[in-house]
Amino acid sequence: MSKATRATQMLAAAGIAFTVHDYVYDPDAQSIGLQAADALDEPPARVLKTLMAELDGKPVCVIAPSDCDVSMKKLAAALRGKSATMMKPAAAERFTGYHVGGISPFGQKKRVPTAIEETAMLEPYVLINAGQRGLLLRIDPEDARRVLDAVAADIVA
Template identity: 65%
Template sequence: MSKGTRATEALAKLGVKFTLHAYDYDPDADSIGLQAAEALGVAPKRMLKTLMAEVDGKPVCAVVPSDCEVSMKKLASAFGGKSAKMMRPSDAERLTGYHVGGISPFGQKKRVPAAIEQAALTEGSVFVNGGQRGLQIELAPDDAVKATAAIVRPLVA
């Protein structure tokens, strides 16, 4: 498995300190984030999942704990919109340049506005997808916010 991805390169370019963690990706898992948390022995609230959505038809990136569901109402509100919906997987892959199960908020092909669940900022470190299936990046939550220029809002139901 390659450890150099657009996500790791983007973080390195910004001077962000991070640690890589590889695990055996299970494509049949009900929840990719929860499977990653279990494989790495990490609390699910520290394992963040990257979701690509649309607010009023415009693409956005939401980063929330793997054991939570994003509230479409809260997501729309976070971006000053009226409605939100999940992006189709094929559209998410085309926009980010990553495959579903390996979508990272860092180093996406086309940069879109991002939001991170505010509860994640209470953790000492968080895990975010590293840009390929079976690879997680551990970093400080504040660094994740800075690297994505994310807004921090309550996003979960």
């Protein structure tokens, strides 16, 4: 498995420190994020999932702990919109250029408004998808927020 992806290239070009960690991806897992946390022996709150949503019909990126559900109402409020819905998987793949299970907030085809769950900012580091199934990157949450120009807010149900 190549550890160089658009996500890692973007972070390297921005001068952001990170490390790459691989694990055996299970496509049949009920929760990919929880399976990754278990495989890497990390608390689920530190392994963040990347989701794509639509806010008032426009794409947005959501980063939340793997053991939490995102509140669409809170997401809309955090990004100053009226209503949010989850993006269909095929649309998320077309829009980001990544496959579901390997969607990273870094290095997407187009930059979109991004929200990160505020409790993740309290962690010493977080693990976020590196743009490939079975590949996560370990990064300081503030570096992730800053390079994505993300809003840190309460977005979980």
